Amino acid sequence: MTLRQSLxxxxxxxxxxxxxxxxxxLLGVAAVAGSLxxxxxxxxxxxxxxxxxxxxxxxxxxxxxxxxxxxxxxxxLIYSLLLISLAACLFPRTRAxxxxxxxxxxxxRELDAMRHYAARPVPAEPERAIADARRVLRRxxxxxxxxxxxxxxxxxxxKGLAREGGSLxxxxxxxxxxxxxxxxxxxxxxxxxxIVEGQTWTEAAANYDGRIDEGRFVDESDHSxxxxxxxxxxxxxxxxxxIPEDFVTHAELYDANGAFLRTVDIRVNHxxxxxxxxxxxxxxGWAPVVDAREDGVxxxxxxxxxxxxxxxxxxxxxxxxxxxxxxxxxxxxQVGIRFELWPDSRSLYALLRTGTAMPMLTQFSPVMTxxxxxxxxxxxxxxxxxxxxxxxxxxWKQGVIGAGQTKELGAGLTISFPDLRQxxxxxxxxxxxxxxxLLAALLILIGLLPALYSxxxxxxxxxxxxxxxxxxxxxxxALQRRSQFEEEFAKLVDELTGTPRDRVGVL
Amino acid sequence: xxxxxWSRLSTDAFNxxxxxxxxxxxxxxxxxAFRGQLAWRAARVAAFLGLSANALSVVSRxxxxxxxxxxxxxxxxxxxxxxxVTGYLFVVEGVFKVRVLGGFVLAFSVLTMAIAVMxxxxxxxxxxxxxxxxxxxxxxxxxxxxxxxxxxxxxxxxLYLAKDRRERRTAAMTPIAGGSVxxxxxxxxxxxxxxxxxxxxxxxxILPSAAVLDRVAYRTIAFAFPIWTFxxxxxxxxxxxxxxxxxxxxxxxxxxxITWVVFAGYLHARATSGWRGRRAAVIALVxxxxxxxxxxxxxxxxxxxxSYAR
Ligand code: HEM
Numbered sequence: 001m002t003l004r005q006s007l008x009x010x011x012x013x014x015x016x017x018x019x020x021x022x023x024x025x026l027l028g029v030a031a032v033a034g035s036l037x038x039x040x041x042x043x044x045x046x047x048x049x050x051x052x053x054x055x056x057x058x059x060x061x062x063x064x065x066x067x068x069x070x071x072x073x074x075x076x077l078i079y080s081l082l083l084i085s086l087a088a089c090l091f092p093r094t095r096a097x098x099x100x101x102x103x104x105x106x107x108x109r110e111l112d113a114m115r116h117y118a119a120r121p122v123p124a125e126p127e128r129a130i131a132d133a134r135r136v137l138r139r140x141x142x143x144x145x146x147x148x149x150x151x152x153x154x155x156x157x158x159k160g161l162a163r164e165g166g167s168l169x170x171x172x173x174x175x176x177x178x179x180x181x182x183x184x185x186x187x188x189x190x191x192x193x194x195i196v197e198g199q200t201w202t203e204a205a206a207n208y209d210g211r212i213d214e215g216r217f218v219d220e221s222d223h224s225x226x227x228x229x230x231x232x233x234x235x236x237x238x239x240x241x242x243i244p245e246d247f248v249t250h251a252e253l254y255d256a257n258g259a260f261l262r263t264v265d266i267r268v269n270h271x272x273x274x275x276x277x278x279x280x281x282x283x284x285g286w287a288p289v290v291d292a293r294e295d296g297v298x299x300x301x302x303x304x305x306x307x308x309x310x311x312x313x314x315x316x317x318x319x320x321x322x323x324x325x326x327x328x329x330x331x332x333x334q335v336g337i338r339f340e341l342w343p344d345s346r347s348l349y350a351l352l353r354t355g356t357a358m359p360m361l362t363q364f365s366p367v368m369t370x371x372x373x374x375x376x377x378x379x380x381x382x383x384x385x386x387x388x389x390x391x392x393x394x395x396w397k398q399g400v401i402g403a404g405q406t407k408e409l410g411a412g413l414t415i416s417f418p419d420l421r422q423x424x425x426x427x428x429x430x431x432x433x434x435x436x437x438l439l440a441a442l443l444i445l446i447g448l449l450p451a452l453y454s455x456x457x458x459x460x461x462x463x464x465x466x467x468x469x470x471x472x473x474x475x476x477x478a479l480q481r482r483s484q485f486e487e488e489f490a491k492l493v494d495e496l497t498g499t500p501r502d503r504v505g506v507l
Numbered sequence: 508x509x510x511x512x513w514s515r516l517s518t519d520a521f522n523x524x525x526x527x528x529x530x531x532x533x534x535x536x537x538x539x540a541f542r543g544q545l546a547w548r549a550a551r552v553a554a555f556l557g558l559s560a561n562a563l564s565v566v567s568r569x570x571x572x573x574x575x576x577x578x579x580x581x582x583x584x585x586x587x588x589x590x591x592v593t594g595y596l597f598v599v600e601g602v603f604k605v606r607v608l609g610g611f612v613l614a615f616s617v618l619t620m621a622i623a624v625m626x627x628x629x630x631x632x633x634x635x636x637x638x639x640x641x642x643x644x645x646x647x648x649x650x651x652x653x654x655x656x657x658x659x660x661x662x663x664x665x666l667y668l669a670k671d672r673r674e675r676r677t678a679a680m681t682p683i684a685g686g687s688v689x690x691x692x693x694x695x696x697x698x699x700x701x702x703x704x705x706x707x708x709x710x711x712x713i714l715p716s717a718a719v720l721d722r723v724a725y726r727t728i729a730f731a732f733p734i735w736t737f738x739x740x741x742x743x744x745x746x747x748x749x750x751x752x753x754x755x756x757x758x759x760x761x762x763x764x765i766t767w768v769v770f771a772g773y774l775h776a777r778a779t780s781g782w783r784g785r786r787a788a789v790i791a792l793v794x795x796x797x798x799x800x801x802x803x804x805x806x807x808x809x810x811x812x813x814s815y816a817r
Pocket of ligand 1: 014019020082086167171174
């Protein structure tokens with residue numbers, strides 16, 4: 001086989017309906033794998049558990065890309081081939097459709113050879129009968145061409161080009177989806193902002209909590225610099241069931257120059273939008289205000305963000321305490337304090353009394369247990385503010401501190417707990433491809449309807465003189481929904497040969 | 508009436524609907540087996556009674572909860588049964604005049620409702636915040652409508668496969684068989700009742716011809732496909748509002764995508780030579796299986812953002 005022949009073969013294979021079908025089904029199979037194997041991003045904990053419990057299997061899965069099916073090379077390959085095959089199908093189909101639209105319905109004289117055929121006498125003479133027929137067909141959305149060659153007058157008509165047009169629109173729109181996805185991801189970013197009540201957060205790459213997901217065309221200067229000042233966060237639960245009812249962040253928005261724009265309530269399903277950046281309510285947590293003083297001189301003061309680990313099986317996160325860390329590197333020896341916060345102290349008492357903590361739905365005389373360590377914080381190694389590495393430290397003091405209290409730790413160090421605040425976690429995101437996706441979705445739906453529900457019909461009409469009137473001959477066939485056409489054709493013939501409405505009075 | 512009373516009314520109506528559907532199912536199967544006109548009438552009355560009770564149950568559930576009645580799996584199931592039976596009684600029986608599929612359709616609804624009361628029941632209550640959105644209402648209505656039509660189409664597809672097999676056997680035994688069958692060119696409507704096609708064993712003879720079944724199945728699935736497409740799009744719009752991403756390959760999203768791809772495969776197969784008929788039908792059934800996974804398995808066993816919708 002020459003190169004040319006092989007290329008022709010590849011092209012022909014790509015263009016075939018069978019290839020498209022097989023690729024579609026393959027895409028489905030690949031997606032099944034992606035739903036059965038835990039995926040990076042949605043089930044990280046389960047992946048880690050698998051690496052721990054079945055290292056060999058996990059390793060094989062990892063090599064095959066099964067933990068990230070939708071980003072794997074073979075998933076990409078399948079949909080790329082599908083899109084190439086799609087383009088290969090669409091180019092010739094589009095060209096054919098354009099040609100078809102430009103050309104007029106072709107005449108035919110062999111009407112009685114058609115699948116559907118009828119001949120009936122009509123009172124009008126041929127020219128007139130054809131003109132009437134033309135009007136009827138137009139009203140029924142047929143394209144009509146009159147042949148002016150020799151012989152009796154004749155019409156050629158067809159309808160249903162919308163079917164192919166819709167199908168092409170539908171199929172082409174998948175490329176628009178690809179464009180919207182690539183453009184949106186490439187020029188967009190998404191990350192999380194952690195903001196304590198009373199604080200202001202500025203949208204810039206450095207201010208995100210943890211990793212920020214940036215597209216490859218985004219750089220530092222591309223961030224908006226808008227500000228979000230959180231006045232207050234409220235979580236509402238039904239009492240006593242603990243079913244969440246509402247999460248809302250009351251915030252003030254500022255533009256990049258610090259000018260006040262407006263206040264917003266950001267809640268689940270109701271994101272706020274500033275300057276092309278969308279802000280979603282994502283989560284929340286507690287942030288106790290902790291003051292540390294050495295000999296009465298403040299050395300650290302402010303809200304501390306507390307977090308929760310994953311709850312054990314059968315335990316609601318609402319029953320778990322919150323953990324946070326305060327580091328005091330200026331002291332010698334250095335001091336690190338671990339806090340365990342109970343926003344509702346009744347929950348802690350319930351735990352001590354009955355062994356089961358109560359769900360904490362609101363703040364109620366909060367308490368913290370604390371453990372202080374002395375030694376070396378190893379700050380050069382442990383930079384994460386929420387992690388206390390006690391490797392180089394010894395346990396020093398333990399105790400309980402309630403809201404509004406102050407505790408003496410010794411060596412002149414006191415800590416106090418003047419206030420408990422909440423922080424909100426906002427998902428901050430920019431996606432400039434959204435409107436393209438929306439447009440594509442719209443076109444897909446618009447294209448799909450005629451593609452599935454309209455059908456091609458071809459029809460020819462001639463009129464031959466017969467006495468004072470003429471004989472109208474009608475022939476035609478349908479390319480889809482043929483069984484339905486039987487009835488349609490009969491009705492059309494009735495209408496074509498029946499009495500035209502405007503002449504009822506005369507006859 | 509108080510919330511409790513509405514809630515009780517909903518539960519009672521649900522039970523009435525379930526038993527009426529069971530009675531209707533038995534009647535329709537009796538009609539399928541012995542062709543008694545009386546059995547058909549009785550079955551139809553039972554089905555309509557069930558339908559009314561089902562509708563009453565859905566509405567009173569909505570009143571009791573003070574919101575749209577499709578907030579959890581129990582409510583989805585009830586609504587799904589309602590739409591499948593409505594579609595059957597008004598479209599399949601009303602428009603296509605096919606009477607013999609009632610038993611299968613009601614069996615599906617009975618199963619759905621039975622699973623709902625046994626495993627999925629929750630009391631009426633407000634929606635969790637993420638579910639409280641305009642788009643999810645649209646999304647769920649479209650998803651349930653699409654699912655019920657897919658379910659109807661799939662039931663007809665199963666009957667098509669059975670009937671087709673039967674016809675092939677008979678054709679193999681009859682010497683005059685031959686020629687290819689153009690599926691679109693089957694005889695026009697099969698009017699159920701008195702004039703069955705002759706020469707078949709009675710129990711099979713009462714089913715419409717394979718060609719008609721195939722066409723009804725295709726029409727139903729082709730009707731369901733854009734609705735399902737719309738449901739997936741509405742779901743993506745909702746996800747964009749709720750979580751800030753329109754598509755995240757969450758298990759529910761993944762499975763609705765699989766369902767969509769497989770049914771697109773079915774529509775393609777119908778236009779691919781060598782795949783029409785039985786092979787296409789098998790693809791439709793794979794799509795149906797995938798729909799069931801989307802509907803039940805994902806909610807009950809696979810973890811994901813949607814799982815709180817149980
Ligand atoms: C992105 C993947 C694809 C999807 C989701 C898809 C979906 C569909 C759907 C739903 C239909 C039915 C609507 C209609 O009858 O016009 C259809 C029809 C069709 N598709 Fe695709 N398709 C895809 C890819 C392709 C490819 C790669 C080809 C080229 C081989 C192709 C060729 C066709 C043709 C020729 C029809 C018309 C069939 C008919 O006349 O009934 N499609 N497609």
